[in-house]
Structure formats: C-alpha cells, structure tokens
Amino acid sequence: MKLISWNVNGLRAVLKKDFEETFKTLDADWFCIQETKMQAGQAVLDLPGYHQYFNYAERKGYSGTAIFTKHEPQNVTYGIGVPEFDDEGRVITLEYPNFYLITVYTPNSGSELKRLDYRQAWDAAWLTYTSELAAKKPLVYCGDLNVAHEAIDLKNPTSNHHNAGFTDEERADFTKQLAAGFVDSFRHFYPDQTDAYSWWSYRFNARARNAGWRIDYFVGSTAFTDFMQDAKIHDEILGSDHCPVELTTSDLLQ
Template sequence: MKFISWNVNGLRAAVKHDFAETFKKLDADFFCIQETKMQEGQLELDLPGYQQYFNYAERKGYSGTAIFTKHAPLDVTYGINSDEFNHEGRAITLEYPDFYLVTSYVPNSGAGLKRLDFRMGWNKAFYQYLTELDAKKPVILCGDLNVAHKEIDLKNPQSNHHNAGFTDEERQDFTNLLKAGFMDTFRHFYPDQTDIYSWWSYRFHSRDRNAGWRIDYFVASNRLADEIEDSKILTDVFGSDHCPVELDTKLPRPMI
C-alpha cells in the first residue's frame, strides 16, 4: 500500500492550484494532510473512492489535519487523549486490523521560541499516546513533525541552532521517540543522503537554492521494517512550501 503525507499550507488554496491533479497522479491508499487552515463546511472535495476525515482547529484559518483513505477504518480518533492539546486539530488516528495510522501537524515552537514550553508539553503527551498505541499494534506516524532531527536534515544547521525546529530539546525528544521502538523510515533507507528537504521558506528564493529543512516524516514501529519497501521525499511536487513524502509498503490492504 502507498501512504502520502503533505503539509499543503491551506487546503482551500491548494485546491485552487494543482491539488486535484497531484492527488489523482499519486493514487495513494492513504493521503494525509496537515495545515488545512479551514473549518467544517468551507470546502467540498470530490474524491471518488475515498473516505474523508477532518480534524479542525477551534481557531479559524489555523492548523488542522485530514486523512483521505480508500480503506474504511475500524475506528477513528481525533486528537491525542489530552484535552490541553486537542483544540488545534493537530492529529487524527485511524485504526486497522494490523496497524494504526496517525497523522499529525506538530506545534511549531515559534519565533523567539515563545511556544517551546507548549511544544515540549505536546511532545510528552503525544509520545505517550504513540507508545500506548504501539503496545497494542504497530504504528505508522506521518506528518509535519516540525523538527529537523540531525544536522544533515537542514541546509544551515549552525545558523539555525536554537531556532524553532532545531533546538536541542526538540531534537532530543525525537531521539527519545526513536529509542522507544520507532524508526525514521527515510533515514532507514538513506542514512547518509544529503541536500534533500521537505520544506523551504517562501523567503529568499529558498526552494530555488534548495536551502530547506527535512521536517516531514514517516515514522514507523520498528517491527514494521520488513513490511516497508521505500520512503521518499517528492521534491518535484509543488503547490505548497512543503513537498509530499511517501511511504511504500507490503502491508496487505485491510479486509474489514
């Protein structure tokens, strides 16, 4: 099965451009979206063959996630079982017989790290949620996780040290998640690949110069390693300041 994850930086804006064409071309079993920036009723999507699930932020035009899937889930969970962090539409979980699929738009620590404490609280609650799921069945996590884990994962690590997404605290938390039984699937296949990113600032022609960050991930339970065929970053897809990321697996299509 094919999984796609994409921070579209506003789904209504993306639909006005090439979203429909990209969606059809990628033909994924699961298409996960972050930063929808919309409320219920603001957009009708015609996606034949797909079930649609949205988690909206209470604040208008902010955050938000969605999953479009060809496969009906056993159950759907919105949020991460923590009321403090469930007001911004940042996570959706679909349960299947053999795995959980979680998509998330992880909070950004913000300019001057003004939301770093909130982000660290989110990390603690979110990682507990993921490990509790993993104790039941394997997990596939995807989304904009808002952290470049290693220096290899951004163009200018020295000048960005201590900036949002590349603080020691955020990076250590991600390390701790991996140590708890998860893998960064892209680095599983391409441990030393440089100069490949998933987000570029709209400023300073960053994408033209490939001055980017790898902050969009597929993370999976270690015991799924034999089921994963490839993990890709689709840098040739435009329409957002992020590009999609892809996970190709040998997992059987759910029979529900």
C-alpha cells in the same frame, strides 16, 4: 501500498493549485494532510473512491488535519486525549486490524521560541500516546513534525541552531521518540543522503536554491518496519512551502 503525507499550508489555497490533479497522479492508498486551515464545509473535495476524515482547529484558519483513504478503517479517533492539546485539530488516528495510521501536525515552537515549553509538553504527551498504541499493534505516523533531527536534515544547521525546529530540546525529544522503539523511515532507507528536504522558506529564493529542511516524516514502530519498502520525498511537487513525502509498504490489510 502507498502512503502520502503533505503539509498543504491551507487546503483551500492548494485546491487552486492543481491539488486534485496531484492527488490523482500520486494515487495513494492513504493521503494524509496537515495545516488544512479550514472549518467544516469550507471546501468540497471531489475524491471518488476515498473516505474523508477531518479534524478542525477551534481557531479559524489555523492548523487542522485530514486523511483521505481508499480503505475504510474499523475505528477513527481525533486528538490524543489530552484537552490542552486537542483543540487545534492536530491528530487523526485510523485503526485497522493489523496496524494504526496517524496523521499529525506537531506544534511549532514559534518566533523567539515562545511556544517551546508547550511544544516540549506536547512531545512528552505524544510519546506516551504513540507508545501506548504501538504496544497493541504496529503503528505508523506521518506529518509535519516541525523538527530537523540532525544537521544532515537542513541546509544551514550552524546558523539555524537554537531556532524553532532545530533546538537542542526539540531534537532531543525526537531522539527519545526513536529510542522508545520507532524508526524514521527515510533515514532507515537513506541514512546518509544529503540535500533531501521537504520544507523551504518562501523568503530568499530558498526553494530554488534548495536551502531547505526535512521536517516531514513517516515514523514507524519497530514492528511496523517489517512492512516498509521505500521512502521518497516529492520535491518536484509544488503548491505549498512543503512537498509531499511518501512511504511504500507491503500489503497492510492482509
């Protein structure tokens, strides 16, 4: 089975850049997106055979997530149950008999790290939320986590040290997540692969030079790793400053 995650940096914008054709080509069982930047009714997607779930931010033109799936879940929840984190449309959780799937758009620490305290509070709440679900059944979450975990995960680690997404605090929080019983699927399969990135700045011709960051992930609980078969980064797909990332699995619905 195939799962795709993509920060589209505005769903209405990417719809003008062959999104639906890319969607059909990828032919995923679950297609998770982040940063929809829209409200209900602002875009209509023609995706035959897919159930569509959206979580919108209260603030217009900001954040937001969605999941499109061929497989109707038994339960859908929005947010993580913490009011201070649930007004930006950052999380959708689908529950199936054998597993949970979550799409997440992790808060960015912002320029001059103005939101780092908020981000770290989010990280702690996120660890609690995912750990509680993973104690019940296998879990996989995906999305823009706004952190490059190790130096191998970005082109210029020295010059970016202490910048948003590569602070010691954010990296340590992700280490805590993994230590709690979770696996970065890409590094599970490709522990030493270099120059593998999922986001590039629009400045300085960064994408053409592949001066990027790997900040988009599929993270599985230890129990979920039994399902995992491969992970990919679709850096050939344009339309956003991020590219889609993929996880293939055995049959999750048996």
